[in-house]
Structure formats: C-alpha cells, structure tokens
Amino acid sequence: MTTRELRDAAGLIVADILDLFSPDFGRVPQAVMNHPAVLDAELERIFTTAWLFVGHESEIAEPGDYITRRMGRDQVIVTRDEQGEVRVLRNACSHRGTLLCKATSGNTSHFMCPYHAWTFDNTGRLRGAPEARKAYGPGFDRADHPLKQARVGVHQGLVFATWDPEAPPLAEFLGDIAWYLDMLLGTASGGWEVAGPPQRYLTSGNWKISCENFGGDGYHLPYTHRTPIEAGLFGEDDDDGSGGKPHGRVVWTPQGHTARIGYMPPEVGGPPYWGMSDGLRADFVANATPEMLQVLDNADVVHGNLFPNLSFIFTAITYTGDEPDNTSFLIFRMAMPVDAETTEMVNILLVPRDATPEWKQRSVLACVRTHGAAAVLFEGDDFDNFASVSATGRGVVAQGSTLDYSMGLGLPVEPDDWPGPGESAPHDHSERTHRAFYGAWLRAMKGEKP
C-alpha cells in the first residue's frame, strides 16, 4: 500500500480524492476519471469483489470450448469442462505464472504450459508435471497445484465470475436489475446466442465514463448525437412538436445497476420488442409478463449498466444509409480498464437463436453501423467525449476539482404506477443513474457492504 500513500502533484492520495465527493453525489472528483492510483484501488476493491461479466454461454456451447477474457487486469480462461460445467480459471500456470492459453477461443480438454509442460485439465486440476517425482521428491502432490478458480454464476445465459468467496450469490448481487435482463433475454423461447466472436478494441478514456453514459445518460442523446438523430437514424428525432416530446424513465438499484428506457410518443411509437422480426415478436410477447409489456410499449430503447462494467443497449435503427426497415439489436459491452485512461471494449452482439439467418444479418448490420467498433457516425462522437474527460483531468487544478452530477437532485419523485422493480423516476434526462453508480462505487472503494 506504500505507493498509494504517496502524494501526487496535486497533493492528493486516494482517500483525499474520495473525500471530494459531495454526500449527495452531485459532485464527483475529476481525478476518478484518470488517476492511476484510483484505478489500482478500483482493481483491488471492486474488480476482485464484484461479480464480473466474462462471456455468454453460447460462446462456450460444447464441452472443451473456451474463450480467453480478463477480469480487471487478471487474465482468465472461461471454459465448459467435459461434464458441461462452466469454469473460470486464472490463465497463468500455477508453477511460474506463464500464460497458459494465447488463443482468443478454441476447444481443448487440457492446457499445457509452454515453459515446463505442466498440464491442466479444464476443471483446473494439474494432471501432469514432467519429472515431478524425481525432481521434487515423493512429497509432490499434483492436487496441491491447481489453477486458481473464480466462482461462477449464470443469469439468462450471461456468465459472471467473482474472486470473492464472501460475495453474495449472483441473484442477490443483481437484485432488481435481473427483472430487466429477464425482460430482454428471458422471453425468447429459443434463447439468445452470440452473433459471432465479439469485437474488441481500445478506446481512450477511463472505463467508468462509458459505463455511466450507457447507464442512463439520456441527456447527451440530442446533443452528442445530434447529426445522426436529426438525420432520422433513430425514432427519437420526432420531437418537432407534432407527436409530443419523447420521454423516458431512469431506473437504479442499491447495487449500482442502472437503466434508462426511452419512449416515443404513442402516435409514432412501436409495439413491445420494436424492430424484432414479426414472428419472433409474437413469441416474445407471449412469454413476457404484462408488466414487461407495459414497460416496453412505445419504448424505442432500453439501455443500462450492470455494476461495475457491463453495459447493454437494446434499440432499433430506422435508417443507416440504405436499409428501409427497422431492425433491432441487443448488444452487451464490457468496458475493461487497461490503464486509467485506456479502456478495452468488448462488444457482444446477441441474436435470438430462432431468428432467420437473414434477420440476424440485418441485426449485425444495424449494430455494426451504429454501435460497432468502427461506427464513427454514432459512437465516434461518444469516444471523442470520453477521451477528453480523462485528458482534461491531467492538470494539477483538474485533479482537485469536481464535476457536476446534480441533475434531478432538486426534482421530487412522486410514487406512481410504474410496473418495473427497482427505484425509478419518470425523467428522460437525469443523473440519478450516475449518482447510483458512484454511490455503489464509493461504498466499494471504502470497503463498505451495499
């Protein structure tokens, strides 16, 4: 902990930075957006205790299938063992720490270390160590040298893992946000699958900026994304007064999970699961609860963030240049810190398993053109902002300053008949979700239980 006690140029240590939060979270220190010591503390206090998303079940459908991912900076192998159980193993030999598996994905029953050929099966047990009996003596027991293994939990096909043996069960960690995941993922009779291996790319900017943005920042839509929205890319452009203003609802939970549901005026809105192929929409509607249908009626977007770093968006694109029909897509995005100002994005597009190949291809197209790694037209404007928040925070003055997250603090929230669980407010543009995120973040950084 010595290095973290050192004062930086602004005279700050992590504890001082945490003290800059206002009690109502209306002020957030800019230093949390780029301070290396803050990231070190996050990796230790959040990324080793929270349930972290590591992949979708369909990525490892068969025994032996594996993908390599990261949990914070720790590299892991996510695999389905020969008995069909999902395992999350540290991707480092228990002997000297060599990376065991270098591929992005594949299928194998065993992992052999390239250094001294220690060989592990895909349950993490050491099965072979060359010359062990002779070189170590008779006391060498392979059972003493397994790969470190994380706890695994699965919800609606989303695979999560945690290093913390004391962490609450996944269902408790997810809390009320699980209902919204069920609304998106639990109504397809055939389930969902990945459209393909995920896009991975590096972006400039702290990991949290993307998460709080996806988590409920309706406010930036008409301004950051003014050009594509004015051009009619989404339904949200219809605010010329003829059909009434679009509106929305923000949702948050004590665990720091958040969501926003955006609505179009009833005159121009769509049915629940807007942009889904017609046959599938009937299936989804048949499986959804009345409350879910009420939440989704006229909704043109559902987006949010599972604390800490799994964002999602379900929306439909009306136009990106040449396709005439609305097509929806559902993308999960993991924002994994690389350093305090660099984030690796992992884009996992899910499609209903029962959709036609043609519809799946249209969904890929809609997603790639607007929310893909190279979607300059839409996401490019976000990444520009995210990078600059970290960059302007490099100054000495910046490190002692706070940012304004007060929107909605002065607005009362009257109880109403909103049918979804969690705390919520009928506000389209609000920073309540941001404050819920930083509330959970600060509790974790201070080692407090939610």
Added chain:
Amino acid sequence: MSARPDPVPVEMVFAVTQFLHEESAALDEARYEDWLAVLADDFQYEIPLPVTPESPYAEQYSRSMPLSLESKGSLRFRFERLASDYAWADRPRHFLRHFVSNVRVGPGERPDEWIVRSNVLVARSRTSEPTTLASAGRHDLLRGSARDGFVLASRTVYLDVEVPHASQLIPVY
C-alpha cells in the same frame, strides 16, 4: 496441367495502380464526392474481425460480426454529416495519409471485373494527438477497363492487429 492464365498486361496493372492512388488521395484530401463517385452503386465495404485461433493453419478473420460493414449509402451518410457543426468526431478534421503498395491484379469472374489485392499503411492524427499507424491488406473488386476507367465494387480490409485502437478504425482504408 491446366493452362497458365494469360498474364495481366502491364498497362492494366499501371492503370489499376493509378486508380488506387487517386482514390486514396481523394480520402486523404477530404474530397468525398470524388471518392463516392468511383464507387459502384452496390459497393460493399467490410473489415472482418481479426481473431487469434490456436492453430497457425486456421482462419485469422471472422466475418460473422465484422468490425465494419458499409455501403455506398451509409458512407455517403457519414461524409455528408461533416457539413454539420455538430459532427463532433469529424471536426476538427483528421490528418490522414494512405500509402498503397504491393498491388496485384488478377482477372475477375466477368470480363470487365478485376480482383485487386494491395497492402495499405494509413497514418492518422488529429489536433495535437500523436500519429496512429495501421497496416492492412485489401481485397478489392474493380469493374471497368484501362481505357474507360474503373469503379470500386467491393473492398475487404484485413487489419494486421487483433485489438485495434478505435482511432485506427476511423479512416476508410
């Protein structure tokens, strides 16, 4: 033994190379109307996803969810928005430079189609950012002739990096 195909005439290789140089200069110089004018109406642009399989003999690119999928219409949409004061990611303009090399020309399926492979190095910067470089292989389909000129019917870009930086995904290759 099957007959050796006739070699592509040197004039054709020269004309195709000139076409590629002029086309990328239009992108570097932000002459987007000039660039769109050399695209076929059914133009398809794709950047497949680079992946790392275990076997050195396995395919290194996945096409199920590519990094980029564009058409002439969607690229026109992207370039036309530059006129807006609110095209944040494109204002101010990027510094951009394409270096095109290793041009190989072969016959396509139709007599007026040509399969053109090339390597490209693209340098990009903006404001005071350091320059980012990206290299890639390109597979193009051209239609036309040395005498009447060409249009670009499709372009597939094979990036030489598994996890690119978003700034390397901004240029059209």
